[in-house]
Amino acid sequence: MSIALDQVTKRYQGVPVVNDVxxxxxxxxxxxxxxxxxxxxxxxxxxxxxxxxxxxGRVSLRGRDVTHLTARQREVGFVFQxxxxxxxxxxxxxxxxxxxxxxxxxxxxxxxxxELLKLVALExxxxxxxxxxxxxxxxxxxxxxxxxxxPEVLLMDEPFGALDAxxxxxxxxxxxxxxxxxxxxxxxxxHDQEEAxxxxxxxxxxxxxxxxxxxxxxxxYMRPATRFVSTFLGAANLLLGYRTARGVRFKPVSSGVHVxxxxxxxxxxxxxxxxxxxNQAQSNYVGHGTIEEILFGxxxxxLRVRMASDGPVPVAxxxxxxxxxxxxxxxxxxxxxxxxxxxxxxxxxxxxxxxxHILPTPISSFTAVAATADSAQALxxxxxxxxxxxxxxxxxxxxxGGGDRAPPGMPVVATGPGSTDAARWHxxxxxxxxxCVPPAESVPDHVVIHTLDTESRRATxxxxxxxLRHLPAEAIYLGIPAAASPENERAAQMRDLLDxxxxxxxxxxxxxxxxxxxGDVAEELQRxxxxxxxxxxxxxxxxxxxxxxxxxxxxxxxxxxxxxxxVHALRHEPAxxx
Amino acid sequence: MSWLRQPSxxxxxxxxxxxxxxxxxxxxxxxxAALIFKTTAMTWHEFVQTVLDERAIxxxxxxxxxxxxAATVNAVFGFIVAWTLVRYDFPxxxxxxxxxxxxxxxxxxxxxxxxxxxxAPTGWLGIRLQEMAGVQVAYTWLGVVxxxxxxxxPFVVRSVQPALVEAQRDLEEAAETLGAGPxxxxxxxxxxxxxxxxxxxxxxxxxxxIGEYGSVVFISGNLPLKTEITPLLIVIxxxxxxxxxxxxxxxxxxxxxxxxxxxxxxxxGWSRRRHVxxxx
Numbered sequence: 001m002s003i004a005l006d007q008v009t010k011r012y013q014g015v016p017v018v019n020d021v022x023x024x025x026x027x028x029x030x031x032x033x034x035x036x037x038x039x040x041x042x043x044x045x046x047x048x049x050x051x052x053x054x055x056x057g058r059v060s061l062r063g064r065d066v067t068h069l070t071a072r073q074r075e076v077g078f079v080f081q082x083x084x085x086x087x088x089x090x091x092x093x094x095x096x097x098x099x100x101x102x103x104x105x106x107x108x109x110x111x112x113x114x115e116l117l118k119l120v121a122l123e124x125x126x127x128x129x130x131x132x133x134x135x136x137x138x139x140x141x142x143x144x145x146x147x148x149x150x151p152e153v154l155l156m157d158e159p160f161g162a163l164d165a166x167x168x169x170x171x172x173x174x175x176x177x178x179x180x181x182x183x184x185x186x187x188x189x190x191h192d193q194e195e196a197x198x199x200x201x202x203x204x205x206x207x208x209x210x211x212x213x214x215x216x217x218x219x220x221y222m223r224p225a226t227r228f229v230s231t232f233l234g235a236a237n238l239l240l241g242y243r244t245a246r247g248v249r250f251k252p253v254s255s256g257v258h259v260x261x262x263x264x265x266x267x268x269x270x271x272x273x274x275x276x277x278x279n280q281a282q283s284n285y286v287g288h289g290t291i292e293e294i295l296f297g298x299x300x301x302x303l304r305v306r307m308a309s310d311g312p313v314p315v316a317x318x319x320x321x322x323x324x325x326x327x328x329x330x331x332x333x334x335x336x337x338x339x340x341x342x343x344x345x346x347x348x349x350x351x352x353x354x355x356x357h358i359l360p361t362p363i364s365s366f367t368a369v370a371a372t373a374d375s376a377q378a379l380x381x382x383x384x385x386x387x388x389x390x391x392x393x394x395x396x397x398x399x400x401g402g403g404d405r406a407p408p409g410m411p412v413v414a415t416g417p418g419s420t421d422a423a424r425w426h427x428x429x430x431x432x433x434x435x436c437v438p439p440a441e442s443v444p445d446h447v448v449i450h451t452l453d454t455e456s457r458r459a460t461x462x463x464x465x466x467x468l469r470h471l472p473a474e475a476i477y478l479g480i481p482a483a484a485s486p487e488n489e490r491a492a493q494m495r496d497l498l499d500x501x502x503x504x505x506x507x508x509x510x511x512x513x514x515x516x517x518x519g520d521v522a523e524e525l526q527r528x529x530x531x532x533x534x535x536x537x538x539x540x541x542x543x544x545x546x547x548x549x550x551x552x553x554x555x556x557x558x559x560x561x562x563x564x565x566x567v568h569a570l571r572h573e574p575a576x577x578x
Numbered sequence: 579m580s581w582l583r584q585p586s587x588x589x590x591x592x593x594x595x596x597x598x599x600x601x602x603x604x605x606x607x608x609x610x611a612a613l614i615f616k617t618t619a620m621t622w623h624e625f626v627q628t629v630l631d632e633r634a635i636x637x638x639x640x641x642x643x644x645x646x647x648a649a650t651v652n653a654v655f656g657f658i659v660a661w662t663l664v665r666y667d668f669p670x671x672x673x674x675x676x677x678x679x680x681x682x683x684x685x686x687x688x689x690x691x692x693x694x695x696x697x698a699p700t701g702w703l704g705i706r707l708q709e710m711a712g713v714q715v716a717y718t719w720l721g722v723v724x725x726x727x728x729x730x731x732p733f734v735v736r737s738v739q740p741a742l743v744e745a746q747r748d749l750e751e752a753a754e755t756l757g758a759g760p761x762x763x764x765x766x767x768x769x770x771x772x773x774x775x776x777x778x779x780x781x782x783x784x785x786x787x788i789g790e791y792g793s794v795v796f797i798s799g800n801l802p803l804k805t806e807i808t809p810l811l812i813v814i815x816x817x818x819x820x821x822x823x824x825x826x827x828x829x830x831x832x833x834x835x836x837x838x839x840x841x842x843x844x845x846x847g848w849s850r851r852r853h854v855x856x857x858x
Contacts, residue, residue: 051751071754084752088770097766098756142752149757 001063002027002185003048003153007511008057010043016472018044018054019209020511025202028183030176032196035206036232041189042157044206048187049155050074062152077146077184079156083138085130091117091141092126098149116144119178136167143175147182154179156188160195172198193233205229210469225360226469227315227393230266237272237329238315239286240365240395241265241358242408248356250286250312261432262364262408264315266357269302269332273352274341286351287311289329291343301338303331305351315365315395362462363433365409367397369422376400379414383442384563385435391470406431414439415561420553423566427544432568433463438561444536448528449477449512450521451540452547456569457500458507460540463567465508467538475512477501478528483518490516522551529555529562536563544568610832616825628826637808640719642834644807645787648726649734653780656734657772663735664742678735681728686792693725694796717799722807725793730783737779738772745771777845785838789831 003025010018018040025031033041046052048059050071058067066074086094093100095116099109117123120140130138139159146154159175160168176199179186190196196203197217204214205228213220213229224230227238241248242260250265267286289305307327314327329351343349366389370376376398379385389396399407406426410433413422419436426434449464451457468475479497481489497514504510517524529535537555541547547566555562617625628634663675681689697704697716707713715721745768753763791809798805808827815824 049755051755071751072757072759074755075757076755078752078755080748080752082746082748084746084748086749086753086767086770097753097758101757101759101762145752145756 001025002029002061003187004058004060004063005044005048006058006060008044008047008054008059010040010047010052010054016209018047019472021057021206021209021211023204023211023214025185025187027185030179030186030188030199030201031204032200032202033187033189033204033206034193034196034233035191037191039206040209041206044211045155045157045187045189048153049076049078051078075149075151077149077151077154079139079142079146079154079159081158081161083130083135083142083162085138085142085145087130089129090126091122091128091130091133094130094141095145095148097145102149112148116148119147119181120144120174134167135163136171139163139171140174143178147178147184152185154184154186156186158190159188160190160192168195175199203233205232207232212469223357224266227264227359227361230357230359231393235269235330235332237267237269238359238393239265239267239312239327240315240409241312241356247284248358251310260408264359264361264364266359267329267353268355269330270300270334271354271356272305272329272331273354274303274305274331274333274337274343274349275352276341277350284353284356286329286353289349289351291345291347291349292328294343294345297332300332300334303333303343305329305331305349307351313395313397315393361466362459363392363394363410363466365395365397366435367399367407367409367411369399369407369411369413369426371401373398373400375414378439379412379437382414382437382439384437384444385412387443388467388470392466405429409433410435412437415556415563417557419556420549423552423556423564424544424549427566427568432459432570434566434568436556436561436564436566438563441561441563442534443471443473444534444563445473446532446535447471447473447475447538448525448535449475449538449540450480450525452521453540453542455542456540456567458503459569460538460567461500461504461508461510463540463565464512464538465504465510467565468510468512473536475510476528477504477512477514478524479514479516480521480524481516481518483520485518490518522548526551526555536565538565538567540567540569542569613825613828613832616822617829620822620826624822625826628823629830633802633806634808634811634827636803637806637811638830640722640805641788641808644719644722644726645784645790648723648730648787649780649784651723651727652730652734652783653776656731656779656783657738657776659731660735660738660742664739678732680732682732686729686790687796689728690725690793690796693721693728693793697721697724697797716797717801717805719798719805721797721799722794722805725797726787726790729790729793730787733782733786734776734779737775737782741772741775742768774845774848778842781838781842781845785835785842788834788838 001024003023005021005023008018008021009016021044033044035041043052047054050066050069050073054067058065060066061074061076071078086097089097092113095113096109099112104112113126114123117125120143122137122140122144125133125137125141130141133141143159156175160171163171172195188199200217202214203217203220205212205220207228212226213224220229221233224233230236230238239250241250241263243263244260248263248265272286287307289307289311291303292306293304295302305328307329312327331351366385368376368380368385370379380396380398385396388394396412397407397409399411402425406429411426411431412435413419413426415436415438423434423436447464447468449460451460464475477497477500479493479500481493485493494516497516501512501514504512525537529537539547552564555564620628659678663671694716695701697707699705699708699714699716701716704714704716707715713720715724749767749771750763753767758766789809791807791813794807795810798807798810800806800810808831812824812827812831815821815827
């Protein structure tokens with residue numbers, strides 16, 4: 001590995017700006033770190049260069065641990081957004097700087113300088129001052145300067161940010177060619193997805209200090225794993241879908257015995273097919289809608305279609321909120337599509353989906369369940385639930401009074417009298433996840449995870465990982481074997497626990513502590529909760545009857561209630577991932 | 579006269595140019611011309627004799643020498659002060675920043691008297707310096723240097739400060755990633771970037787030091803041939819009604835000051851040319 005990051009964390013005034021990032025970059029690979037401003041991508045790049053110290057983790061370059069070395073000792077090439085050329089030096093002196101520092105002889109310096117100027121196609125500029133060059137030329141010189149000492153790694157921080165569109169594209173090509181020619185391992189930071197697609201062998205998407213996903217440009221675009229990546233890389237309509245025997249449907253299924261499994265579907269604007277009638281579409285029918293807006297955009301036409309109010313439900317409500325109107329769907333069509341079926345504003349159309357992608361996210365939506373509309377609304381706006389919904393870009397539906405089955409997605413009930421019974425009812429009536437939220441509790445800083453059986457482990461870890469990706473909380477997994485179990489089984493239990501930990505890290509990207517606490521489940525959970533003011537429990541089971549209900553009642557209906565999330569893994573459920 | 583009609587935010591180029599010319603003529607050029615005219619009343623021989631008088635030569639040596647030393651000291655310490663104020667944040671930074679300008683605002687005689695009181699052989703610092711190092715500051719050329727350091731410090735600090743602010747951190751970081759150590763970065767990156775401003779500050783402190791009068795006369799002791807500065811000599815000549823002699827010395831000072839200011843302008847012009855178009 002040319003560059004290896006291991007659980008790198010950087011905090012500013014206690015707030016993590018780079019949070020637990022692990023990443024490997026192969027020799028000769030071009031990796032683009034993509035993210036909105038403030039996502040921590042520049043800080044991470046500076047940490048690799050040694051310009052910023054990190055609070056936790058390890059940085060290695062070519063197998064050499066450089067975590068505690070200064071920028072000077074790391075031998076990397078760094079290109080800054082604003083070029084950072086030495087203005088009082090000529091171009092030649094700028095390029096030779098790294099060589100002069102290393103005491104290279106004048107003749108060798110000159111030869112290297114000519115070589116580099118040729119590489120960036122600026123021969124003969126040796127005696128100019130930086131101020132006499134254009135912005136694009138200055139950035140080329142900055143690249144040449146960063147390469148002078150033959151670094152093993154080239155790091156670029158938004159190198160095209162200060163340039164206009166045309167020069168940007170030209171320079172982009174130059175950099176790609178140079179990188180290919182020298183086969184130098186490169187990390188480039190940008191917020192421009194077009195740039196990322198044009199340059200990257202692999203793209204790492206960062207958000208709120210975390211490296212959310214990392215993969216080839218086409219796999220990230222076609223098969224994103226998170227809501228953020230699916231909407232940040234290109235445009236996407238995120239809709240709630242329901243798994244049926246005949247594939248994913250977009251209308252809540254009202255018949256049948258089982259609660260339908262809710263999923264989050266990504267529908268790209270270019271995969272939407274418009275037609276006059278439902279049966280004309282050769283694609284998966286989504287619903288009916290009305291053309292609300294048409295924007296001519298040259299090669300593609302952009303439309304917004306207002307879906308009928310009984311149509312598909314967006315994952316995160318837009319600005320309209322739940323105004324009773326249907327959701328807005330983004331659609332883009334090529335010129336041939338426009339010719340085949342011209343539309344105008346106000347026209348009613350049938351909407352089909354040529355291709356959808358189901359996000360492997362275990363949490364699709366929340367439903368606040370309460371006896372009255374007011375209390376349901378209050379629960380929806382309770383600090384913890386509101387924060388989770390906002391951070392996870394997830395919809396919170398409301399259900400007042402009981403139904404005959406649990407709502408799809410994750411039902412949420414408020415703690416307090418009767419909440420234990422409500423929890424039990426939901427788990428008995430088809431809920432696969434359930435959360436109990438104390439009305440005044442805010443975001444937890446400590447999450448205790450426990451599974452009552454091995455069947456529920458995978459689903460529980462997936463839900464916990466999804467939750468913890470959006471919380472600044474530490475996680476601990478408790479293994480609680482019966483105190484009476486013989487001593488000679490301890491080693492096997494310990495091994496089992498370590499397996500859980502490595503599975504959590506490799507399969508779900510969840511970094512958690514693990515502890516073995518022989519004893520009673522209720523007692524041990526209680527002890528762990530008591531040590532933290534804002535603790536939360538994630539409890540997994542394949543059999544709701546095995547939950548220690550008496551203890552749960554004291555947690556949910558006692559004087560200091562805690563948030564509890566229960567994952568009910570179904571025994572004969574097909575795998576959620578596609 | 580098309581050059582009279584130049585577009586500008588405010589109208590009235592003719593009016594403002596007229597005012598500029600009048601202002602400069604009335605307040606700067608006319609008195610200076612009168613000074614030069616006054617010296618023409620002397621014969622060449624008289625002029626040379628006055629200007630190259632033993633006492634005058636000694637006063638030039640002190641004035642220019644002390645100003646040079648003071649400006650050099652200020653260049654070093656002013657740079658450090660400016661560096662501290664720009665690069666570090668500490669409690670009371672704004673207060674220190676405001677204190678720098680105090681020598682500008684204070685009547686120079688006040689600072690002179692204050693210095694004399696502190697550095698006099700019986701003064702609070704004077705006694706200790708005498709005892710510990712055997713050095714007498716007040717009433718020697720050292721006193722003159724001390725007074726000029728006080729007066730010149732703000733010039734250096736205020737010239738260097740904006741240049742240091744402008745010298746971007748990423749330049750230092752760039753040098754660091756290229757393998758340069760802290761001292762190398764300072765010598766090759768920071769110092770050259772700040773040098774033009776430092777030269778400007780040095781020249782201004784130097785020019786001010788040559789012309790300084792009020793703060794010096796109280797601490798220098800004013801011994802002819804020893805601690806007598808040129809401006810004082812001019813005042814003495816005036817008190818003896820030797821207007822022509824005073825004018826001749828004034829003429830020499832005028833030439834020296836003009837040379838200084840011309841240098842400043844040339845230095846500034848040179849540094850601006852180096853940085854032209856580099857604003858992006």
